[in-house]
């Protein structure tokens with residue numbers, strides 16, 4: 001039998017078809033779910049023999065003929081999982097009884113989505129605490145704010161909902177046989193309502209995994225976790241005025257390492273003291289940190305002494321760049337290390353003229369939410385639709401202005417004008433730096449840090465804890481340690497693979513060059529065919545179900561070129 005999710009669409013309903021293709025189809029591809037799209041208009045009769053069925057489009061229930069519906073219900077009764085995104089439940093009468101629907105009321109709108117009854121599907125989200133503890137900070141994140149009110153169908157049910165509207169009406173129900181029913185419009189996945197990479201993708205992914213027949217295989221990005229620290233000059237940081245400031249002797253690197261993180265550090269290279277350069281070398285040799293030339297220096301935070309491009313967008317000449325890169329090369333040689341392959345540039349400003357110099361040095365990965373040759377505040381800097389969703393905050397794709405570079409970016413959803421405040425820095429608003437807060441708030445910082453990593457992981461990307469060293473320097477080493485300890489605690493339910501930014505960039509580069517072609521189960525044997533090319537071992541996720549519990553296992557693939565068949 002083939003492992004496959006059947007995705008039902010209808011291209012004759014142009015508007016809803018466009019929504020499904022622009023949201024759910026991209027999501028399935030991004031999460032590496034093996035699927036096959038079927039267009040109701042083109043199919044004479046549908047064979048529903050599959051691991052699961054996803055009704056991906058609003059209004060399909062009305063368009064499906066009786067014969068098709070009958071064979072759909074038969075497949076569901078026989079154990080094929082059904083995930084129904086068509087919230088017009090009135091056109092699926094046979095689903096009412098298994099979903100314990102007592103009455104269908106009217107359509108309404110909600111501006112909020114709340115997390116409901118704890119279940120495999122929503123278990124990574126905070127849940128309502130028992131009454132004596134209710135209202136505590138752990139409950140933050142239980143409510144997801146929509147950007148504008150969205151339609152849902154009000155129903156009365158005896159079922160315990162996994163998601164709720166602001167008036168506590170159910171928005172997501174599940175039942176056996178394996179049946180998932182969304183009661184909110186699939187416009188939810190459009191960026192103008194809520195979108196992907198905004199905090200609900202894990203629920204859609206887990207709903208699919210829960211419903212489909214097991215074993216099931218996906219080519220999902222493994223749960224890598226890393227860190228990015230910008231504006232680093234260690235002991236020379238002018239904001240570290242306390243005896244025990246966390247920047248002194250790069251003490252914060254030890255703390256990041258203590259909790260497994262291997263950070264990429266963007267250095268102000270001319271500020272580094274002789275003593276600190278020894279620490280850099282030691283961390284580099286032990287593979288506990290990567291270092292990249294961020295800028296020469298910048299005490300005024302105006303990108304006054306950049307390496308790659310002027311802060312006003314003016315390109316350096318070839319001669320100037322020769323000199324800049326010679327200065328950078330000399331520093332790194334003196335320290336006895338090589339810059340990371342992933343460029344960590346101040347304000348992410350990288351001029352077009354600097355690209356040949358970076359290529360020559362093998363620095364071919366970037367971590368940019370902005371384009372080459374543009375300044376941070378340039379209106380055209382984010383005029384770019386990188387894969388998978390066209391979101392400049394969450395993407396991995398070739399750079400638009402030079403596809404010899406591969407960009408890997410995670411962690412912060414980008415809204416219009418979001419770049420005007422450094423909200424992508426998890427410590428932003430949590431320390432007394434630039435009076436962003438009246439005091440250093442360890443609890444708030446830990447919450448923001450954990451949310452940043454979780455959003456990356458929940459969105460099928462990777463987790464990245466991002467901060468600027470000046471905010472770390474305001475903290476004592478004890479405060480920074482406590483923040484990381486709390487973050488670590490709140491990620492205890494998460495599967496994590498700690499890796500450097502370079503390792504993750506290289507993994508994603510190969511990941512996106514490969515495709516799951518066919519997966520078959522014969523007895524206990526799962527055989528997978530992949531196409532594409534990878535010179536590094538990639539991983540597949542296998543989901544199995546034992547006595548109602550879903551278990552995930554990561555399996556290594558051998559490097560391959562063109563095609564490979566593996567037995568798992």
Ligand SMILES: [Zn+2]
Nearest residue numbers: 230231346347
């Ligand atoms: Zn910077």
